[in-house]
Amino acid sequence: MSGTDLVILGATGSVGRSALEVLDxxxxxxxxxxxxxxxxVAALAELCRRYRPRVAVVADATAIDALRDALSxxxxxxxxxxxxxxxxxxxxxxxxxxxxxVGAAGLLPTLSAVRAGKRVLVANKEPLxxxxxxxxxxALASGAEIVPVDSExxxxxxxxxxxxxxxxxxEGVEKLVLTASGGPFRTWSTEAMRTATPExxxxxxxxxxxxxxxxxxxxxxxxxLEVIEAHWLFAMPHEAIEVVVHPQSVVHxxxxxxxxSLLAQLGAPDMKIPLAHALGHPERMPSGARMLDLVAxxxxxxxxxxxxxxxxLGLARAAIxxxxxxxxxLNAANEVAVEAFLxxxxxxxxxxxxxxxxxxxxxxxxxxAATELxxxxxxxxxxxxxxxxxxxxxxxxxxxx
Ligand code: NDP
Ligand code: MG
Numbered sequence: 001m002s003g004t005d006l007v008i009l010g011a012t013g014s015v016g017r018s019a020l021e022v023l024d025x026x027x028x029x030x031x032x033x034x035x036x037x038x039x040x041v042a043a044l045a046e047l048c049r050r051y052r053p054r055v056a057v058v059a060d061a062t063a064i065d066a067l068r069d070a071l072s073x074x075x076x077x078x079x080x081x082x083x084x085x086x087x088x089x090x091x092x093x094x095x096x097x098x099x100x101x102v103g104a105a106g107l108l109p110t111l112s113a114v115r116a117g118k119r120v121l122v123a124n125k126e127p128l129x130x131x132x133x134x135x136x137x138x139a140l141a142s143g144a145e146i147v148p149v150d151s152e153x154x155x156x157x158x159x160x161x162x163x164x165x166x167x168x169x170x171e172g173v174e175k176l177v178l179t180a181s182g183g184p185f186r187t188w189s190t191e192a193m194r195t196a197t198p199e200x201x202x203x204x205x206x207x208x209x210x211x212x213x214x215x216x217x218x219x220x221x222x223x224x225l226e227v228i229e230a231h232w233l234f235a236m237p238h239e240a241i242e243v244v245v246h247p248q249s250v251v252h253x254x255x256x257x258x259x260x261s262l263l264a265q266l267g268a269p270d271m272k273i274p275l276a277h278a279l280g281h282p283e284r285m286p287s288g289a290r291m292l293d294l295v296a297x298x299x300x301x302x303x304x305x306x307x308x309x310x311x312x313l314g315l316a317r318a319a320i321x322x323x324x325x326x327x328x329x330l331n332a333a334n335e336v337a338v339e340a341f342l343x344x345x346x347x348x349x350x351x352x353x354x355x356x357x358x359x360x361x362x363x364x365x366x367x368x369a370a371t372e373l374x375x376x377x378x379x380x381x382x383x384x385x386x387x388x389x390x391x392x393x394x395x396x397x398x399x400x401x
Contacts, residue, residue, distance in 0.1 A: 002092065003091070003092055003093045003094040003095040004031060004093070004095050005030065005031045005032060005054075005095060006030045006032055006033065006096050006097075006279075007035075007036070007088050007089055007091070008020070008032070008035050009036050009085060009097060009099050009110070010098075010099075010100035010102065010123075011035035011037060012040045012044050013102060013210055014210045014271070015098075015123045015210075016098070017047075018270075018271045018272050018275055019098050019100065019279070021272055022275045022285075022287055022288060023051070023279075025272075025287060025288035030096070032051055032052065033053060033091055034053050034054065034055040034088040034094075035047055035053045035056055036056075036058070036059065037057075037059070039058055041066045042070070044056055044058065044067065045070035048071055048074065048076050052074075053076065054077060055076065055077045055088055056071055056077070056078050057079050057080060058080040059080070059081070059105065061081040064080035067080070082109075085109035085112075086108055086111075086112035087112075088109075089112045089113040089116070090112045094113075094118060095118065095119060096118060096119040096120070096279070097110070097118045097119070097120050098121045098149070098275075098278075099113070099120060099121065099123060100123045100124055101124050102126075102212050103124075103335050104126050104127065104130055104331065104332065104335060106126065106127050107126070110124060110135075113144065114135060116144070117144050118144055119144070120139070120144055120146050120147070121149050122147070122148055122149055122153075123150060126335070128229045129225050129229060129327050130327060130331045130376055131370055132232025132233075132327070133371055134371055134373060135232065136233070137167075137371070139166065140165075146166035147281055148229075148274075149271075149274050149278045150226065150229060151253075152178045152179065153229060154274035154278060155251075155253035155254075155265035155274070156178075156234060156253050156254075156265075158265045158277060159254065159263035160173075160234075166234070167235060168235055169235040170236075170255075172257050173236070173258070174240065174258050175236075175240040175241065175242055176230055176234060176236055176256070177242045177243075177244055177262070178230060178242070178244070179243075179245075179251050179252060179254070179302075180220065180222075180243055180244070180305060181206050181217065181245070181246070181249045182247050183205075183217040183218045183220060184201065184203050184204055184205060184217075185218050188309075189309070190308075190309050193349055194347060194348065194349030195348065196348040196349075198211075198342050198344070201214065201215045201218040201219075201348060202214040202218075204217055206248075206249040219310065219348070219352065220305070221312035221334050221352075221355075223243050223305065223316075224313045224317065224330075225316060225331065227241050227313075227320065228319070228320050238317060238321065243305040243313065244302050244303070244304070244305065245302065245304065246300065246302050247301060247303075248298075248299075248300055249269040250267070250268075250300055251264045251266050251300060252264075252267065252274075253265065266292060266294075267289070268291070270287075270289040272288050272289040273287050273289045275287065276288075276289075311352040312334070312352050315352060315355050315356055316330060322363065324368060324370060325362075325367045325376060326359065326362060326367055327370070328370055328379045328380055328383065329359055329383040330355060331383075332380045332383035332387065333354060333358040333359065333384075335384070336383075336384050336387035336388055337350070337387060338351065345391060353390075354391055357386075358383050358386045358387050361386055362386075
């Protein structure tokens with residue numbers, strides 16, 4: 001790998017913008033090859049004018065002309081379409097790719113970076129959930145260095161021995177402990193959650209994030225997805241990945257070693273910290289985030305996760321236990337259900353019901369393995385169709401919209 005530059009896939013999102021803020025905190029930031037977005041031309045053009053990447057990319061090809069107009073006279077090249085995302089991620093001038101698109105749309109460009117042997121900083125967890133086995137096998141084959149950015153996985157990575165390579169089972173580790181804030185509905189009853197509104201669901205107590213992951217945090221599907229993400233990143237059985245609710249979001253996760261030692265990473269709840277760790281690794285760089293004040297943080301508390309009130313956690317565990325493409329199905333059904341909820345077409349309490357019904361239907365057939373990309377994409381499509389049918393089938397019954 002001879003490149004030097006950075007690509008930010010999903011630059012206009014919450015993680016993408018935080019990464020650009022981390023670059024602001026450097027005296028000699030890594031040069032930018034490309035910034036990408038889905039179709040928010042105005043936001044992407046503004047970021048490009050400020051950060052001067054070589055290329056600006058919109059995934060939605062119908063937005064190319066508008067982006068070209070918005071960047072005329074800047075000398076920044078403009079491309080678009082999903083293939084263009086994969087191309088910039090594999091460009092020879094690129095050393096690192098930050099994967100910060102939301103959802104399954106990040107799979108192909110991230111895999112492109114992995115196959116090209118780039119250093120891949122992974123925030124976008126859905127591709128790991130839908131195709132983790134394939135993803136890590138490709139990384140080990142190409143020599144791509146995977147650095148987790150999701151705060152819990154980054155915390156675990158920081159607590160593993162120096163030189164640890166993602167995709168290999170770490171030595172001497174008994175279990176991983178993922179912390180969860182519990183989200184905005186941590187203390188709510190099932191009844192109250194059933195009719196919660198999108199505004200209530202995205203109002204996360206500790207983290208500022210995009211809408212989809214905020215809803216996942218409220219349902220605790222985010223933690224379920226993170227168990228699967230950890231299973232693949234760290235090659236640990238899901239039974240050895242514990243979830244503990246820690247409402248203060250100060251301890252970002254822990255590694256429990258065989259000798260009884262628990263190593264944890266602590267910090268302010270700010271994505272700039274794991275982003276700076278991943279961008280600088282193995283060096284440490286300033287992040288621009290505030291240093292945690294332990295005395296001001298006060299009590300740190302831990303409680304068990306409640307799979308009765310948060311059934312999505314159990315569904316994610318059942319999917320990884322079932323194996324094959326069950327996690328692919330889980331992820332796709334969840335994406336469809338969350339989109340329907342945000343659009344006011346599904347009640348919050350029905351998100352888990354839609355996912356459970358699609359997983360049930362999938363369990364009735366023979367699920368293909370998740371080791372071939374074609375099978376993953378086919379099951380992703382199948383699950384989306386079935387989830388849409390489940391959403392429309394339930395319309396008008398208990399939907400609050
Ligand atoms: P946002 O919704 O804020 O941003 C999503 C980004 O992806 C935007 O740049 C968006 O472009 C782009 N995008 C959306 N759809 C597509 C598509 N179909 N094709 C190409 N690009 C697309 O998300 P977040 O930043 O919150 O999250 C990004 C990922 O990181 C998620 O997988 C999330 O789970 C993970 N993550 C996020 C954390 C956070 O604090 N936000 C923490 C840990 C993990 P446009 O602006 O044009 O729509
Ligand atoms: Mg996380």
